[in-house]
Amino acid sequence: MSAAIRLLRLGTVPGWMSQAVYHALAETMHSDRPDTIVVCTPNNPYLCLGYFQHSGDVFDKTALQKAGIPVYKRRIGGGATYLDKDQLFYQFIFNNRHVPVSPEKSYRHFLQVPLETLQHFGLESRLRAVNELEVNGRRIAGIGGGRIGEASVVVGNFLFDFDYETMSRVWRAPCPGYREIAREALRQRVYTLKDCAPQLQPDEVEAELIRRFSAHFNQPVVEGTLTPEESQAIVRWRHKLTDLSETECETSIHRPRPLKIAAGVFVHHGACVLPGRKERYVSVLEQDGRIARIMAQDGLPRRLKEMENHPVPQAWAALEALLVQSGIQVESKTWPQN
Template identity: 45%
Template sequence: MVENPKFIRLIHMGRIPGWQTQAVYHTVAELMTEDMPDTIIISQPSDTYVCLGYHQKLDHVFDRRVCEEKEIPIIRRKVGGGGTYLDPNQLFYQCVFHNSRVPVDSKQVYKQMLTPVVNTLKHFFDVKAELKGSHEVELNGKRIAGIGGGQIGEASIVVGNILFDFDFDTMVSVLSVPNEAFRELAKQAMRDHIITLDDIGSTVTMDTIANQLIEEYER
């Protein structure tokens, strides 16, 4: 049966194992044809893992020995962006659209996919939420999302998250760094440039944010 490509399909996965949060949008992308509907996936990982960008070299980003000791899986995605630390304190949104139905300019693609995220933050919080540059979602001048994008087959993809909280200590502990001084510098740099909903005293639940995000994507 051929799906109606005029409609956007929503898949709300809820809380699922980390590997599934990556597998689901990769599968949708690999199956994407012009006859298939554009798809937005909302999910939350039930466990912690780190994720490597498509073109990154593992040993340049993460310390695999430390990851093994902490039993933190390493997953490589097929889209770009940097290495990320992902855990249950994050809400994921993954936009998988056929490349014939998105703007040619990648900046406009990011704007289309990420504006609902910015509007969701504005809906709940009296803070400055905005899209900076081509693909940075910021709250009060700091990043509250890690964004990646690219193409798989016929699909154009933008993936990201909303940080409810962030474990800086564990994140820097799994990084591949030349020395401990560099690790401390990395942690401070992250604290200087990353903000979470916990930092602004939010008590809004993840389900509530997810439902509003869905509403924004439906507009």
């Protein structure tokens, strides 16, 4: 592969366009189109759902309306994210033939560049769990990827700052304890460059990232522009991204899911029915293979707290056994089946 890679430095763009551009480039990809790297920043906040997520499962409708933040649904995987002007995006849209078939190898192939960029600035960085970039053991990027038509897509960002309060406020939470656990876990495990390297500016990070492309891919990288066909496709995708309706693929796998905060960090909940048909919730933070915290509503056994610091999956079985022994039915849950 010797053809030049096209670089699109789009600067600051509308939020919808920061998502639409890579969808449009992937949709219009064919054999004579160049592999492309996009670098841009959204000029307004928005929320973005992964392809396999349902808006009603992830976000609180009332909170969304109060916040007035638009929601877009991308056609690649990953979890729900909050995005705004304090994030620098990098997006790789390459022909499928030029990318490893294995998702793990594909992520490593593309994420090596942002990883080395962070390391260049003296940050202790690593790639964890296939597609998560960490600094000092904490998540510092939102990464997603997948295949659209003839293109392989990997997208990510550098978090210069993050609005923890807005993200935690719009999550759908079955009870206050769940939101409290999720908010605290978000602050503990999602890191920003403002926290670890406040002197860094977006333009210098962007310049270092771009400087590394050619050597990493062993190809020339040439700055270019969008074609008229691609520009038209971007406009079409603006409307497609706002379609949050369920697809056949989603419906076939629809089930309650835990909230992922970072690699190895999940917030679970269980809906419990007490004698007399009273409903109560237990909220659980799973962290690095152990139950880190439990919050149970009134009426649930206080002994549930004894499960903290115990390893999973044994702790899940013990938690459910304690509920059953107390005459409590677990109606639904997001932790694994025993």
